[in-house]
Amino acid sequence: MADKHADKRGEQGLAATGPDRIRNVVLVGPSQSGKTSLVEALLAHTKAITRAGSTVDGTTVCDTEDAERRHGRSISLAVAPLAHRGVKVNLIDTPGYADFVGDLRAGLRAADCALFVVAANEEIDDGTRQVWRECAQVDMPRAVVVTKLDHPRAHVDAVVAQARAVLGGKVLPVYLIDSADAGAPSGLIGLITGETDDPRRGELIEAVIEESEDEGLMDRYLGGDEIDLQVLIGDLETAVARASFHPVIPVCGATGVGLRELLDLCVDGFPSPLERTSPEVFTPAGKSVGVLACDVAGPLxxxxxxxxxxxxxxxxxxxxxxxxxxxxxxxxxxxGHFSSFFAADAGHEDHDEDERIGALGHPFGATQVPTGRVLAGDLGTVARLSRAETGDTLSAVDHPLVLKPWSMPDPLLPVAIEAATRSDEDKLSQALARLAAEDPSLRVEHNAETGQLVLWVMGESHADVVLERLAERHGVTVEQRELLVPLRERISGAGKGHGRHVKQSGGHGQYAICDIEVEPLPEGSGFEFVDKVVGGSVPRNYIPSVEKGVRAQMERGLRNGYPVVDLRVTLTDGKAHSVDSSDMAFQSAGALALREAAEAAGVSMLEPYDDVGVLIPDDLVGTVMSDLSARRARLLGNENVADGRTLIRAHVPQRELIRYAVDLRAATRGAGTFTRAFAHYEPMPEDQARQVSPRHH
Known part of the structure; x- marks a missing residue:
């Protein structure tokens, strides 16, 4: 795509000279914390754009689609590069809303370090804490940026104190706000470099010295020696790069306070791609080849x-x-080999093919700046890779390799849809395949039992965006339907049935009679057919026909049209005609006999239960357990896990879990997560069974 700003942006350093001159920085934080505004302020500060909030070719630089403006929040990942002191900094802006965690995970994968953005007028939310824990597990360097310093309810000290309390003791401020008058921030004072007797300076210096590789430095400091300023700064930067120390920096995008200091941190404290370990690499056959170095001359x-x-x-x-x-x-x-690392039904078929690279570019929000190459350690855009999906690996044709994909939480909100018209139906399958290729957090299921097309999404906003993209990008309109749960039917007790199929309509007639007995079997036993016919009342060649008719009726159901399970049918007697009996006649007789036996024995409805694990903060255990009980759950117990959280185990009816992803988020303010997997079937309460609508075949 032609771009009239390309030359100007090239001068700003979009083309890196080597991996050592690159920093890939992801911005993490809740919606409305100021991530996008911060990115725009940093771009304006470095002259990558003319001013914060400006547009490039008519598109706000950090937006990627019109849907973001409609939803009032960022819903997808956006990359904006800038240059600072000769280093290219790729700023990766991620959505803060839980529904769009797929793009957040992608941003974490693309980055080597993270800025956790929190607003001075808000508390640190549980989603931010969870991502912080995940970054800690992989030793990703990270810092905390406090934004909205000019907000009327800004309270920087309170936010810093909370950050230390919930994120860890090595989270410390490295700057103080210099307020000119009435509390308005006019600049920052460095706690290490500035002239201040603030007690936090001593605490910061001790924390930095604790991370120093010079074991005698602490003794000299406590003994009263003056530690060289450059030694302290060097140790601080080393500790940040090793992810053992996490500086807090206050920034005000509106006034520019803190922008230069934040960029200096990115360049001096955060590691280049050369200093970070890449994901493990495999052959397409699944053999590990280890970790590759970030080398521009290495294998692609x-x-x-x-x-x-x-x-x-x-x-x-x-x-x-x-x-x-x-x-x-x-x-x-x-x-693309998702099944080698995750479940086979991850929604992405394994594939291997060769394609030709189209035009290359550097991402700049919603635009691409043309470039001649993309080096190891950098981010770039590739046009017209028609088969490449999110999570796929690009490698040399003569040396194919596969990176282990990043993990994603399961989409747990099911949405049943149906094409609005025949024209929409013709286009729907291909459109959904394209959306799923773009979005690993979307799973498309064609449920063979219910006959429904089900989208598994992260939440209601995610569902809205998927349906909007179907309509706007692919011209496909769909309608939502009530989600059907695959029920089962089961004979309640013992019973007998007499099947008589006798018809005469000229020529050969139809004649078959059979008598059966039925009884329920224990859960999971399946179906048993027992032949107790004596004296040849049912010829041997027709006994399989009776069984076939019984099985067909079991599949069609006996009460509401759902499959019958765990049943023993015993054929005891019957009659045949030497001319008019046939395979089809005895199939019909077997089906009739089963229906009559079911009327005598009674039929109960069974519903599927899932094995559910709910992970929540300790103080919400009572609330969540009460809610689960109201959902007819069978509570199995709970256990304490790290970081003040509890895992509750329960068996829950699937009918009660349809909207649980939404309800749990609301009840726990986003702090709760859950997993689910099919467990077994159990009898449905009769008052609910009577409300089940007949299934249409």
């Missing part, structure tokens, strides 16, 4: 971290190059 390994459709150039793939160099108009091998 790049990962598609996001895909999007562009109305002018088609599919655009955002990639992170971990090794080697991407050049335009060259063939690459595209590998």
């Amino acid at each position: 390994v790049a990962e598609v971290v996001k895909t999007a459709g562009d109305p002018y150039v088609g599919r655009i793939s955002l990639v992170r190059v971990f090794s080697g160099t991407l050049d335009p108009d060259t063939a690459v091998h595209v590998s």
Whole structure:
């Protein structure tokens, strides 16, 4: 795509000279914390754009689609590069709302370090804490940025205190706010470099010295020696890069306070791609080849971290190059092997094919700045990779490799849809396949039992965005339907049935009579057919026909049209005609006999239960357990896990879990998560069974 700003942005340092001159920084934080505004302020500060909030080619630089403005929040990942002191900094802006965690995970994968953005007028939310824990598990360097210093209810000290309390003791401020008058921030004072007797200076220096590789430094400091300022700064930067110390920096995008200091931290404290360990690499056959160095001359390994459709150039793939160099108009091998690392039904079929690289670019919000190559350690865009999906690996055709994909939470909100018209139906399958290729947090299920098309999404906002993209990008309109749960039927007790199928309509007639006995079997036993016919009353060649008719009736159901399970049928007697009996006649007789036996024995409805694990803060255990009990759950127990959280185990009817993803988030203010997996079937309460609508075959 032609871009009139390309030359100007090239001068700003979009093309890195090497991995050591790159910083990939992801911004994490809740909605309304100020991430996007901070990115725009940093771009304006470095002259990458003319002013914060300005547009490039008519598009706000940190937006990626019109839906973001309609929803009032960021719903997808956006990348904006800038240059500071000769270093290219790729700022990766991620959504803060839980429904769009897929793009958040992609941003974490593409980055080497993280800025956790919290507003001075808000508390740190549980989603931020969870991502902080995940970053800690992989030793990702991170810092805390306190925004909205000019908000009327801003309370920086309270936010810093909370950050220390919930994120860890090595989270410390490195700057104080210098207020000119009436509390308005006019600048920052460095706690290490500035002239201040604030007690936090001593605490910061001790924390930095604790992380120093010079074991005698603490003794000299406590003994009263003056520690060289450059030694302290060097130790601080080393501790940040090792993820053992996490500075807090106050920033005001509106006034520019703290922007330079934040950029200095990105350049001096955060590691380059050379200093971070890349994901493990495998062959397409699943053999590990270890971890590759970030070497521009090494074997090509790049990962598609996001895909999007562009109305002018088609599919655009955002990639992170971990090794080697991407050049335009060259063939690459595209590998996707989700089933090798995750469940086989992850929603992405395994695939291997060769494709030719189209135009390369550097991402700049919703636009791409053309470039001649993308080096190891950098982010770039690739046009027209028609088969590449989010999470796929690009490698050399003669040396195909696969990166282990990043993990994603399961989408747990089911939404049943149906094409609005025949024309929509013709286009729906392909459109959903394209959306699923772009979005790993979307799973498409064609439920064979209920006959429904089900979208599994992260939440209601995610569902809205998927349906909007179907309509706007692909011209497909769908209607939502009530989700059906696959029920079962079961004979309640013992009974007998007499099946008589006798018809005469000229020529050969139809004649078959059979008598059966039925009884329920224990759960999971399946179906048993027992032959106790004596004296040849039912000829041997027709006994399989009776069983076939019984099985067909079991599949059609005996009460509401749902399959019958755990049943023993015993054929005891019957009659046949030498001319008019047939396979079809005895199938019909077997089905009739089963229906009569069911009337005598009674039929109960069974519903599926899931094994559910709910992870919540300790103070919400009572609330969540009460809610589960109201959902007819069988509570199995709970256990304490790390960080003040409790895991509750329960068996819960699937009918009660349809909206649980939404309800749990609301009840726990976003702090609760859950997992689910099919457990077994149990009898449905009769008052609810009577409300079940007949199933249409």
